[in-house]
Amino acid sequence: MRSLYFTVQLFLRYPPPSLPTPTTSPKRTLSFRSLRRSISAVTATTTATMDQNLIKKTSSPAEHIAGPWYSVPELRLRDHHFTVPLDYSLSQSPKISVFAREAVSVGKEDQALPYLLYLQGGPGFESPRPTESSGWLSKACEEHRVILLDQRGTGLSTPLTTSSMLQFKSPQELVDYLKYFRADNIVNDAEFIRKHLVPDAAPWKLLGQSFGGFCGVTYLSFAPQGLKQVFLTGGIPPIKDGCTAETVYRACIDPIVLQNEKYYKRYPQDIQIIRDVVIHLAESEGGGVPLPSGGVLTPRGLQLLGLTGLGASTGFERLHYLFERVWDPVIVPGSKKQISYYFLNSFERWLSFDTNPLYALLHESIYCQGAASQWAAHRVRLEHESKLDAVKAAKENRPVLLTGEMVFPWMFDEIHALRPFKEAANLLAEKKDWPPLYNKTALNNNKVPVAAAVYYEDMFVNFNVAIETSKEIRGIRLWVTNEYMHSGLRDGATHVLDHLMGLLNGKKPLF
Structure with a gap:
């Protein structure tokens, strides 16, 4: 049966701010002589830059x-350090x-x-590393200087890794440092960069x-x-006061069940395979x-594969092919049935922790303003344990449900890389004095053209949560x-970015 796809364009509350006039840039073709002059100029500029950097x-x-x-x-491409x-x-x-x-197109x-500033999803993930001009980046670089920002603590931005964070002398000292790595300071960094970089x-x-949309x-x-x-792709956050993490996870239960x-x-055929595992x-x-790595794979840990698999x-295909190789073959008669090293190694690489x-x-704290998360995902899961208990489902011959984008306290026991940060994670879950991340008055009076893809x-x-917030952003x-x-941004090649840009440059009708 063919899937039925639909598209809806919505224009909320107010007429949009003035639309920019579309512009196009003429394509340039470099002759060999021009190319040689360009190379000489680049070499001279590079030498001058290196000399200047040495002085600095x-x-x-x-x-x-x-x-x-x-x-x-x-x-x-060109690298910038701030x-x-x-x-x-x-x-x-x-x-x-x-x-x-x-990043710009050649020439x-x-x-x-x-x-155009690009903010990656996360929290805690660096920007993509381009290996060629493809997908949305090819479209963006034809018309813009694209700035791929490694958000603070990721990539090459004083990265907070499982080894570097061990330098902190206590869990509280780590928490006192991590509190500066949320969206408010990512925006501060972006403004710092804009003022130093943009003419x-x-x-x-x-x-x-x-999360980049958040x-x-x-x-x-x-x-x-x-x-x-502003272009948002799958990135409209809940903006209510307090900590909205519990609201988010509760709203996501039904979509998780649907995807399973x-x-x-x-x-x-995977129903029985996963039950057996x-x-x-x-x-x-x-x-x-x-x-x-030294951690342990438990039934509830196995359910974490739903994070990207569902x-x-x-994701469905990757998940299926992963479970194809879950068991080692019994080569020697009488040998015990065991889960393959291939599967166990793939499981750890799948999660990226x-x-x-x-x-x-930081996952739950990104939802908090003036209130603690108190392990919201764990509390919501307990409310639905009759559905989500993997062992109970397997023994009752029901399909085992995999979970979604949730972080649980027991992960800091079972995942080896996270064990040193268990106490810090608990302190973050109880932290109440998170500063505000959103200003409803400013959003209600927004004058910046905004287009958003809502999946x-x-x-x-969650779709309903995104729609609720969008009503607060004037002109979106x-x-x-x-x-x-x-x-969608990654999978849709240039289509998603093309569509969003069309909404703001006059190529798409208002209604």
Whole structure:
């Protein structure tokens, strides 16, 4: 049966701010002589930049150091390092480094292109590393200088890794540091970069994916003067006071159940396979089997595979092919049945907590303003344990439900990379004095053109919650579709970005 896809465009509350006039840039073809002159100019500029950087490094710490241009197929890239305050409220704050990569299409390095800031999903994930011009980036780089920001604590921005965080002497000291790594300070970093990078500190455009979209709404709340246009993809957050994490997780239960049902309908043979794995884990010594890193795989840990397996395009396929190789073959008669090393190793790589621990540590706090999360996902799960108890489901011959985007306290016992941060995670869950992330008055009076893709079956950012918030953002234009999942920006090539830009540049009708 063919899937029925639909698209809905919504225009909320007020007429949009004035639409910009579309502009196009002429394509350039470089002759060999022009190319040689360009290479000479780049070499001279690089040498001058290196000399200038050397001078800066030998005196006081430079606030901005730009590297030379380099290439990947069809793109020119340049690295930028910024020295910024850890705490912007202090005149004498400790400093951290923030990294951003500039990307343009080949031959457009010297053109006066508008700037587009890209904010990655997360929290705790670095910007993509371009290997070629493809997908949405190819479209964006044709018309903009794209700034791929590694949000503080990720990538090359003073990264907070499982090893670097061990430098803190106590869990409380770590928490006192981590409190500066939410959307409010990511926006502060973005404004710092804009003022140092964009000519005349002009406003720039913003593209925010998932958590990057949450940061975009924070930007609209507190620094709208820095924004020219905003594009949100699967990234409209709840903005109520207090901590909305519990509301978010409660709203996500039904979509999680729906995605499980769709998965098992596509791969009915996996119902029994996953039941058998759950029973095997439950009956193993200690209630689980050792993982290669030193952690342990338990039935509830197995359910974490739903995080990306159920919520992203091709996730169903990846999940199915993973379970194809869950068991080792019995080569020697009489040998015990066991889960394969291939599966156990793949399970750990699937979750990324060893490389991006900030996701687990800060995940619930991104929803908090003046209130504690108190392990909201864990509390919501307990309310639905009759559905979500894996062992009970397997023994009752029911399909085992995999879970979605939730972080639980027991993960800091079972996942080896997270164990050192268990006490810090508990302190973060009880922390109440989180500063505000959104300003409803500013959003109600918004003058920045905003377009947002809202995915009807998004398992990560609930559709109803997104619609409720969108009513508070003056002039926002929504594109509602079930053609894509949460990963639509990545999966839709240029289509998603094209559609959103069309909503703001006059190419799409208002109604």
